[in-house]
Amino acid sequence: MPELPEVETVRSGLADHVLGRRITGVQVLRDRAVRRQAGGAEEMRALLTGRAFSAAVRRGKFCWLTLDGPGGVGEDYALLAHLGMSGQLLVADAASGAATNPHLRVRVEFADGPDLWFVDQRTFGYLTVADLVPTSDGGPGGDAGGSPVAPLLPAPVAHIARDLLDPVLAEPAARAALNRRVRAGRRGIKRALLDQELISGVGNIYADEALWRAKVHYARPTDRMRPATVATVLDAAEAVMRDALVAGGTSFDALYVNVNGASGYFDRSLAVYGQEGEPCPRCGALVVRETFMNRSSFFCPRCQRAPR
DNA sequence: CGAAAAACCTGCATGC
DNA sequence: TGCATGCAGGTTTTTC
CATH class of the missing domain: 1.10.8.50 (Helicase, Ruva Protein; domain 3)
Structure with a gap:
């Protein structure tokens, strides 16, 4: 089950594989995989398409990808993921046969290279595009693993304490x-x-x-x-x-x-x-x-x- | 208000 | 073989 070490492994992998890549499309195969999103899957697609991930950050079991603004500046929101019990974030090419993966929930497509897939059997995990808000626990601190400091947190993470690798x-x-x-x-x-x-x-x-x-x-x-x-x-x-x-x-x-x-x-x-x-x-x-x-x-x- | 319990969800293992 | 039950469990929501 994904706890801190597993999520940090995922964050590190995301930092290596998806940063700087421009998003060209988002396909939500199961609506429940998108939560805390007032406008649902359609809103997520609209907020992500055309932008690029700028950093991969983690706190506890939450992981998020900040977004460059349309002009390359500004990071006002992020794609937030919680893996729940069985969630996976996979960098996978459509040709790798996972088109047959019965648990594929969300697919993010880029202008270049392989997709980012959110796969989740037990469906306790979810994705959402959330606003970044100031931390309430003493300013920047970030997380372990050499990822960037986090002076801002996605709103659904604002109440989550720092972790022991912070x-x-x-x-x-x-x-x-x-x-x-x-x-x-x-x-x-x-x-x-x-x-x-x-x-x-x-x-x-x-x-x-x-x-x-x-x-x-x-x-x-x-x-x-x-x-x-x-x-x-x-x-x-x-x-x-x-x-x-x-x-x-x-x-x-x-x-x-x-x-x-x-x-x-x-x-x-x-x-x-x-x-x-x-x-x-x-x-x-x-x-x-x-x-x-x-x-x-x-x-x-x-x-x-x-x-x- | 704080703590505890329930609800959410799917697939697999087990028992009859 | 088929069906019911139990189990896995992080977070949010509800209840006490």
């Missing part, structure tokens, strides 16, 4: 402030990790992996955790996502592929996620699966002791 959150003062915010709430630590308005980019897979690395149970109440323990969890979340990024992201059953269609292989490195009944790589105890927040939580019952 250079701003590498600063000790900012990290300490985040640590305090985590402990200010009264809830289980996993719930905090998954709160995109607190920290973005972490999904169910990396939350479980981070908590395993930090040896912390998912239900530990944040308001009773020591600052050093919270710091360990945040560092583990950052580390596991960086490791996954190096590997190209996690993938399952070929639902997720990067911008060129190559699957990541970090799933081979998962310690607990999806490993119910398998031995903990650290202590050998059998990994347990429990239902939490209407989804699965995997953990080692010996390394990660439940709160009393």
